[in-house]
Amino acid sequence: MxxxxxxxxxxxxxxxxxxxxxxxxxxxxxxxxxxxxxxxxxxxxxxxxxxxxxxxxxxxxxxxxxxxxxxxxxxxxxxxxxxxxxxxxxxxxxPTRRAAGKPAPRTQQLRPAVQQLLDAMTDVPAYVNGLRMDILGWNKPAAALFGNWAELPPEERNWGRLIFLSPATRDLFLDWERKARAVTGILRMHAGAHPHDPQLTALIGELSMRSEEFRRFWAAHEVRRKSHGPMRLRHPLVGELQVAYETFPLPDDPDQMMVTYHTEPGTDSAAALRLLTSWGTDAATPITADPTVTGNETGGR
Incomplete structure (x- = not known):
């Protein structure tokens, strides 16, 4: 910027x-x-x-x-x-000194200890986001819930690309527009903090070119932070789930956030999530981004 x-x-x-x-x-x-x-x-x-x-x-x-x-x-x-x-x-x-002139790092690395923590959370879907909403690390329950991100090249493991360009991810969120607006607002917040990040600029440009809906949401100038709240999902194996998410910033990198998901005990959603986590990556659905998708083509879903 x-x-x-x-x-x-x-x-x-x-x-x-x-x-x-x-x-x-x-x-x-x-x-x-x-x-x-x-x-x-x-x-x-x-x-x-x-x-x-x-x-x-x-x-x-x-x-x-x-x-x-x-x-x-x-x-x-x-x-x-x-x-x-x-x-x-x-x-x-x-703007801070960093925002005014120092570019953001080209790549972000997840500390091995954080990945070990994710792996130890065998019943809780969790992942870590980076400053461009890149998915830097995740555990098996997260793969079971959201799809097998390991099948994607690293540059495609990004919530902006997944939400706006992947039909499988779009179908997962019952309130897709709410999620899409939140992702757009978080990207705008990151762009304000890192105006000289060429990768973030390129991502926003790509989404603007390929998704009419992203262009519309971006023009609203909403800004968001990832925080906490309810979310409704429709998983192809277990049907609808009501989950809640919590966000925790990592202390050594304020641009990295761990996000966890849980359900209310004793509910159908809790039973469905237990079933998914017991299956692990066997429950993960294919999740590829379709390069031909635009907002017009997916707007009727």
Whole structure:
């Protein structure tokens, strides 16, 4: 991401967040006048943040020089940004030294001890994500649940490519759009933290070229972090499962995250997951990315 790209992203991010709000959301009266574009006007946002219209307009045009932390916090509050969105805004306005110039490492390595830990988790599907959402390591239960990633070349073991380009992975997620939006938002968050990473830039470019849905989700400028929550899956061998996932950052590399999955004890989902994990990789389904897939071709699933 060049300085020009960063200014453009700052402009679009502020504009799209402003478009999500109504005057009542920030305590302003709405006189019912017809609006040419959705959301708050710039002058309304500036009023809510306690800054001049010209100051906010200057910032929304991508000019972030000399913006104070206090003003940035006031604007983030007026826009009702989440903690993740606040972090992303700060990355755009006040990039860290690494984000400003130092490229990310070309490859990430998983410590052998972490893989040993994954292998020891014989009843819990788990894997480790890297900064580009590459899948760096996993255990047999994860392969049973999500597919045999070992059959893929390393560059294809990536959640962005799997979610948007693999029909088998798409069919696994009952709420595919929710998962796809989350993946897109996480990639955008990584892009803000690592703007000079050529591999991440190439991945985003590839997905933009090959998936209409990715282009649409990317244009929404949502940012996410992998965290925790419920997920509904449809496995070809055991049917529907309700699982919950938890995310744990690894202490020696903040860009690596261990993700685990579990079910509520005593449920049909728990029995199905036990069955899958007992089968191990024998339960893993083929999982290949189809190079011909685009958003138009898969949109009806």
């Amino acid at each position: 060049t300085p020009g790209d960063r200014r453009a992203e700052l402009s679009e991010f502020l504009r799209t967040r402003r478009a999500l709000l109504k005057p009542a959301d920030v305590g302003l009266p709405d006189y019912g006048t017809r609006r040419r574009v959705p959301g708050l006007r710039r002058e309304e946002l500036a009023q809510a943040a306690g800054v001049s219209v010209s100051y906010y307009t200057h910032l929304e045009q991508g000019n972030s020089a000399n913006v104070s932390v206090e003003v940035l916090e006031a604007i983030a509050t007026a826009l009702k940004l989440t903690d993740t969105e606040r972090t992303y805004l700060t990355q755009l306005v006040k």
